[in-house]
Amino acid sequence: MSKPTPISGFPEWTPPQRMIEQYVLGRIRDTFELYGFAPLETRAVEPLDQLLRKGETSKEVYVLRRLQEDPGGPAGDDALGLHFDLTVPFARYVLENAGKLQFPFRRYQIQKVWRGERPQEGRYREFVQADIDIVDRDTLPAHYEAEMPLVIGDALRALPIPPVRIQVNNRKICEGFYRGVGLADPEAVLRAVDKLDKIGPEKVAALLAETAGASEAQAKACLALAEISAPDTSFADAVRALGVTDPLLDEGLDELVRVVETAAAHSPGLCVADLRIARGLDYYTGTVYETQLLGYERFGSVCSGGRYDNLASAGTTRFPGVGISIGVTRLLGLLFGADALSVSRSVPTCVLVALPTEEQRPACNRIADALRRRGIACEVSPSAAKFGKQIRYAERRGIPYVWFPGADGNPDEVKDIRSGEQAVAEPEHWAPPADDLRPVVS
16 A cells, blocks of 8 residues: 555644644633533535525535435435535524524534635635524524624633734625615625735726626725724724715614724724625625734634524524634644644643553552542553653653552652652642643643
8 A cells, every 4th residue: 555645625633733722622612601602513414505505605515425326316406515614504403493492592513614625824625613603583683793702802812822803894884885886786896895805906996897887986985995994983984984875884883883892892902893804705794703813814814704684594584693603723724834832742641650560550550540530641651661761751752740659568659750850649649730730732
């Protein structure tokens, strides 16, 4: 068998990186639960017609089929695809289980997704997302849109990562403004403006003329709106100064003012109103979010989402919601690539129980069991080599302590192999310093 080669876009972290990932996921999970979100996991596949409800994403979907085709199996819109985010599966779950859920329903979901895009730094074909959503029946108060950045700010602030800035906008501002200047296809305008950072204002203006029928003056007005940014509510005055009026525009400004004010009271500097943030996906209807990792802005958003009113509906019943998603693999991939995260040791093991002779393995196992019952991760040496060799084994693996069973009635001793300090110890009472109990991520 030839040596296997990695598959681009499908990351496989090393054990130390995986421990960092688990730590990050644990801290994110803790914050989500502090805010009252309940855990959920949905299936990995969805019908294609459901996956493609979201907009221009068909080229990103991995279609699922058996290697041996089933002539009677699903085809066309009935075929299955791997989900490429967690919002569409969640909307389907709400519709299927609405009779069992208590509304407003708050859920978090930490799960792998798959997306067939070109792999590059920070972008993968298989990755982990950490989502939160709040849905309600028929109506969802706007104050939930103001809550989302607070949760994300607290979750990311709990991690040893650079600070983040959450950029917020409201689709009602954009759509109302575009209508106010006479553009009849706001979604086409939004998709064009969403490309502003990638292709620049001149090409966006040309795209507005081509896809939305915008005149030069209309395109200029749309670009002027997109240039407005402020860390406080002054953005509202800047929008009104452009002289465009529309009821939907006023509604969006009021909602975004509440988001910015709430964030400023909770975490000054966390949010900035940035009216170029469009989130080109068709189903967003209110506040939208994108999150920049400071120092890594060139890689784009590591956390995004928004308000949606029509994604989950059955007949006349709607389940409006608001959600936001942390691209955990994307975030970690960028930081791993910059060597910006480390862990204090490469294994969870805190103590290696030395093995004097193979005949004493049962006794050493009992010592290890006693330590594990008290929450101390340990393992017994793989062989009864000379103690010096067993110590070197612990050093190579980053295990900080070696436990030496007492011989001939002498007490056990434990050695910190970093400092050389050694002391008498009993497995029922000894404990390492708190910083050594588990690997520390920094």
